[in-house]
Amino acid sequence: MKPLLFTASAIALMMGTAACTEATSHAETTPPVATETAAATPDQIKDERAADLEEMTRADIEPAARDTYTMAPDELFASSLIGSAVLNPVGEEIATVADVWIGEAGDTPKLIVREGGVAGVGGTLHAVGFDNALIENVTDGEEPDVRVTYSEASLEGLPEFEQNGIDDYRLASEAMGTTASLAFGDTLARVNDFIMKADGTPEYVVISDGLAATTKFVVDADTLTIEQGDGDGSLLIDVDADAFAHAKVLPADQ
Template structure:
């Protein structure tokens, strides 16, 4: 279920200084080697690296953030006790957390509480099927009332998944804008990849290293920048729309 919260600002102080250099992992190598294709331009046959045929598939333990937001939270007895309100991606060494909503109606009201990823198990809902199954979070040790309440010091500080999804990001090598459509997170809460539209009019999506998205500093304020070179951007694997 894609229950997106407000998509105001977006991505990641948590993906901070270390992201300014080259990403540690080349996701194009995870999926498929770069494919070279011959194209004809004005009668000349040229070899290009930007014919994307690689398609990214979610690995075991990976979820789209938008699928996790709005998911049911169950206690060990299988009773639904809350919903996932958001994903706190962590910052300055703090661990990612699941933000749950205790009470409220249609994602409004109630109390927001946090649970560590290590205290929850995430699995596909056995009662659903298809490409976008619901995700169930089962609390293991804590009861809902003992979980700490969530308080956000600064809104739109790019530390919540909902703040990232739907925002625009400047592409460093071209100065053009791309749009962040979703995040791919692991069962430990790591925002591993970002699913983006390569420009504001494209219907296609590609997958890039989430650590390549940083908060811009300077006189222009805190916009987001995708720090990738042209070749890496052009060879990023596609991500099918669902």
């Protein structure tokens, strides 16, 4: 009787050991459950990118070579307009272009013309909308003609143009040659000119990187903002380091 009991006990012990071994083996071979990580949202990616750019200088991301900007046939420099002859509908000179009103984003650009005066001094200034003017002979290096819908008498009858403040940078001539701050780092740039459509739409600002630099870059016109009010304004080029590092270069002969 005792040998039978021993055998039964041994069998039970062996079965228990096998069960434990199987459980342990199963636990060791079962892979851990993967935990899903939420993907970053577009806004989070944008914020992280902006934070990285704030710590960069333009030299950190300067491309090996820049693209060159090519003027379109209907584009011209604001500087080429200033001093141009203003013609009446039959081609007679009745005034000269004294300046170009650039204004701020959303403003309607205007020609500021001078009737009378000598060598750009004296006379009376009037604002003429580009919708009443046709810019002719827009070619590289040539001063265009400005043909308006007014006779000399009707031009003289227009209201006199009076600027609200001095050096508020709403006139092209006031902005050109002025130092502007870049939106990244402590970098300064000089505003050299504006590239405009023949219908007066300002498309680009031509700037140089630093006060003595000769290389000229082309950035969107709407990046140029006036930081302060009339008569005491300052200019800001609102581009980040990445955008400025990839701005196109204006050819040296322009």
